[in-house]
Amino acid sequence: MELRRVSEAVVRRLPKYYRQLLLLESAGVERISSGKLAQQMRLNASQVRQDFNCFGGFGQQGYGYNVRSLLGEIRGILALDRPYKAVVVGAGNIGGALANFEGFERESVVVEALFDIKPELIGTTISGKPVLHTDALEDYIREHDIDIGMIAARRSVAQSVADRMQTAGVQGIWNFAPLDVVADIPVENIHMTDSLICLCYKINHKLPDNDDIE
Amino acid sequence: MELRRVSEAVVRRLPKYYRQLLLLESAGVERISSGKLAQQMRLNASQVRQDFNCFGGFGQQGYGYNVRSLLGEIRGILALDRPYKAVVVGAGNIGGALANFEGFERESVVVEALFDIKPELIGTTISGKPVLHTDALEDYIREHDIDIGMIAARRSVAQSVADRMQTAGVQGIWNFAPLDVVADIPVENIHMTDSLICLCYKINHKLPDNDDIE
DNA sequence: TAGATTGTTAATCGATTAACAATC
DNA sequence: TAGATTGTTAATCGATTAACAATC
Numbered sequence: 325m326e327l328r329r330v331s332e333a334v335v336r337r338l339p340k341y342y343r344q345l346l347l348l349e350s351a352g353v354e355r356i357s358s359g360k361l362a363q364q365m366r367l368n369a370s371q372v373r374q375d376f377n378c379f380g381g382f383g384q385q386g387y388g389y390n391v392r393s394l395l396g397e398i399r400g401i402l403a404l405d406r407p408y409k410a411v412v413v414g415a416g417n418i419g420g421a422l423a424n425f426e427g428f429e430r431e432s433v434v435v436e437a438l439f440d441i442k443p444e445l446i447g448t449t450i451s452g453k454p455v456l457h458t459d460a461l462e463d464y465i466r467e468h469d470i471d472i473g474m475i476a477a478r479r480s481v482a483q484s485v486a487d488r489m490q491t492a493g494v495q496g497i498w499n500f501a502p503l504d505v506v507a508d509i510p511v512e513n514i515h516m517t518d519s520l521i522c523l524c525y526k527i528n529h530k531l532p533d534n535d536d537i538e
Numbered sequence: 539m540e541l542r543r544v545s546e547a548v549v550r551r552l553p554k555y556y557r558q559l560l561l562l563e564s565a566g567v568e569r570i571s572s573g574k575l576a577q578q579m580r581l582n583a584s585q586v587r588q589d590f591n592c593f594g595g596f597g598q599q600g601y602g603y604n605v606r607s608l609l610g611e612i613r614g615i616l617a618l619d620r621p622y623k624a625v626v627v628g629a630g631n632i633g634g635a636l637a638n639f640e641g642f643e644r645e646s647v648v649v650e651a652l653f654d655i656k657p658e659l660i661g662t663t664i665s666g667k668p669v670l671h672t673d674a675l676e677d678y679i680r681e682h683d684i685d686i687g688m689i690a691a692r693r694s695v696a697q698s699v700a701d702r703m704q705t706a707g708v709q710g711i712w713n714f715a716p717l718d719v720v721a722d723i724p725v726e727n728i729h730m731t732d733s734l735i736c737l738c739y740k741i742n743h744k745l746p747d748n749d750d751i752e
Numbered sequence: 753t754a755g756a757t758t759g760t761t762a763a764t765c766g767a768t769t770a771a772c773a774a775t776c
Numbered sequence: 777t778a779g780a781t782t783g784t785t786a787a788t789c790g791a792t793t794a795a796c797a798a799t800c
Contacts, residue, residue, distance in 0.1 A: 333791070335739060339732035343716075357757065369757095370793050377759060385758040386800040402735055403742035417635035424631060433734060451631075472737065496741040498734055502557075510740035512733045518553035519726045520647060520712055521616055523686065525549055526724035527710040528617035547767070571781060583781095584769050591783060599782040600776040 330378045337375055338402055340365060345395040357388035408433040409468060410498075413485045414476035415440040415455050418500050422474050424451035436468055461485075465492035475499040486511070544592045551589055552616055554579060559609040571602035622647040623682060624712075627699045628690035629654040629669045632714050636688050638665035650682055675699075679706035689713040700725070 344365055348356060358372040365372075376382050376389075382397050383389045399405050412419045415438040423435050438450055439458040448455050456464065464470070473489035475482050475497065482501030489497055489507075496510040504513045558579055562570060572586040579586075590596050590603075596611050597603045613619050626633045629652040637649050652664055653672040662669050670678065678684070687703035689696050689711065696715030703711055703721075710724040718727045 330743075331791075335736055336732070338739065339729070339735040342735065343732075359757080368793060370795090371791090373757095373759065374792080381759065383758050384800060385798070386756045388757065401739070403738045404735065408738065417631075417638060421631035421635045433738070471741070496737045498737055510737055510744070512737045512740075514730065514733055515553070516728065518550070518557075519728055521553040521556065521618065522549055523710045523712055523724055523726045524617045524622065524647070525552065525615070526726075527685070529544075530724070545767075573781080582769060584771090585767090587781095587783065588768080595783065597782050598776060599774070600780045602781065 334375050334378055337367075338398060341372075341375070342395070342398050342402060342404070345391055345398060348391045349395055353391050355388050355390050356394075358383070361389070404432055406432065408471040410435045410472040410474055411461070411465065411470050412438045412453075412474040412476055413440075413458060413461065413489075414438075414478070415442070415445050415450060416476060419474075419476035420450050422476055422500075423453050433472065435474070436470065437464060439464075458485075461488055462492040465489065465494060471495050473497045475501050475505065477501055479503050548589050548592055551581075552612060555586075555589070556609070556612050556616060556618070559605055559612060562605045563609055567605050569602050569604050570608075572597070575603075618646055620646065622685040624649045624686040624688055625675070625679065625684050625708075626652045626688040626690055627654075627672060627675065627703075628652075628692070628715075629656070629659050629664060630690060633688075633690035634664050636690055636714075637667050647686065649688070650684065651678060653678075672699075675702055676706040679703065679708060685709050687711045689715050689719065691715055693717050 341361075344361065357369075358376075359369040361367075362369040362372045373383070376394075379397070379401050382394050410433055412422050412435055415423075419438055419440070423438055435451075435453055437453055438455045439461050440446065440455055441458050445455045446457050465473070470492075471494060473486070473494040473496075475485050475489075477485055479501050482499060482503060483505050486497050486499065486505040486507050490509055494509065497505060497507055497512070499505045499511060499513045500516070502515065502517060505511055555575075558575065571583075572590075573583040575581075576583040576586045587597070590608075593611070593615050596608050624647055626636050626649055629637075633652055633654075637652055649665075649667055651667055652669045653675050654660065654669055655672050659669045660671050679687070684706075685708060687700070687708040687710075689699050689703075691699055693715050696713060696717060697719050700711050700713065700719040700721050704723055708723065711719060711721055711726070713719045713725060713727045714730070716729065716731060719725055
């Protein structure tokens with residue numbers, strides 16, 4: 325059970341293992357082998373075992389992995405066994421979608437409030453969450469021990485919002501503005517448009533379809 | 539000018555080059571070297587040249603790359619020099635955000651209509667786009683020559699929506715439902731929750747910060 | 753026990769980076 | 777021309793896959 329360095333590629337696969345194990349558990353599956361799991365996820369069995377062994381030996385020779393206990397281990401590794409409080413800056417379309425994005429509850433991330441500067445929005449609620457003036461951002465983060473700052477604001481203000489969030493003490497930033505914000509805390513920049521652009525590329529550069537290899 | 543296979547990693551970088559070149563052009567920059575561009579994008583100069591040379595020799599020894607012409611080349615490679623018509627299935631929060639997602643216009647992707655099954659939504663408009671009953675999906679796609687199908691529907695119906703879109707003739711699918719839909723046409727599955735989960739992981743597994751290497 | 757499957761080392765593969773002749 | 781920078785080949789690095797002894 326020697327722990328090795330966890331590469332970004334491994335980290336990116338962890339949520340996918342988590343999702344698949346959730347499905348297996350709710351389907352009542354008790355145990356699974358690396359081979360079966362790999363098949364279901366279109367991965368390689370060695371890769372699955374390598375990935376898990378970054379964190380410890382969760383399996384048993386001749387048996388495989390117990391779904392429930394593996395799920396628990398991965399939930400712990402992903403730190404989804406504790407709650408997170410979040411705020412959203414930018415109460416437009418994306419901010420509104422974030423405010424009640426389904427799946428947040430399950431992952432224990434709860435949006436507590438939204439922030440905007442438009443007078444007509446302030447004082448309203450979105451999905452039951454209050455919309456406050458962005459001037460109150462730092463105070464709110466400090467007073468409510470906010471863990472995660474979500475940015476759904478315009479590109480031009482995104483970096484300064486990130487700076488303010490970090491200063492006020494959030495532990496991570498989830499950014500949807502179309503530029504990479506930088507911070508000394510963990511940041512996930514989501515570039516939805518990049519994915520759409522890749523789709524356009526693929527539409528116009530069709531490759532021989534090797535999806536149906538069995 | 540020998541063309542090599544274009545890996546997925548290269549395709550994923552193309553939108554980032556495109557964005558950076560847009561910035562440079564609007565800043566009035568006329569030419570750029572692979573070294574400068576790499577520095578700005580936190581890439582390696584060799585990588586930049588390798589990437590571009592997947593598609594042809596766009597540079598000039600001793601000079602570098604002309605920003606405007608390189609931008610044009612990449613726009614062409616990404617096939618952003620033609621319009622795309624799109625529909626959105628699911629007129630909830632995410633669907634609403636997609637209906638007027640900023641950046642679509644610039645990338646020439648225009649949402650023409652949304653589809654839902656909720657009676658109270660049908661006949662309304664969202665961001666000026668009509669909301670129609672999902673029963674009319676196939677006919678609409680055929681009659682309006684829709685290129686891209688966007689899925690912002692519940693997980694349980696996402697795959698069948700994808701099947702119907704494909705049958706009706708869309709060329710690509712942009713899926714936001716929390717499962718991978720499969721099709722014989724290009725598909726981009728966006729798992730926003732996966733990114734949030736990775737953020738939780740990183741918050742709880744802080745690594746020595748090597749962001750400030752200069 | 754025999755069969756199955758892990759954990760882990762070794763081999764392979766592909767992507768990134770370095771080097772440098774070509775050339776503007 | 778001299779300096780700069782590309783295009784491209786070679787070297788390195790890291791991730792994926794294969795192999796197999798350990799062991800349940």
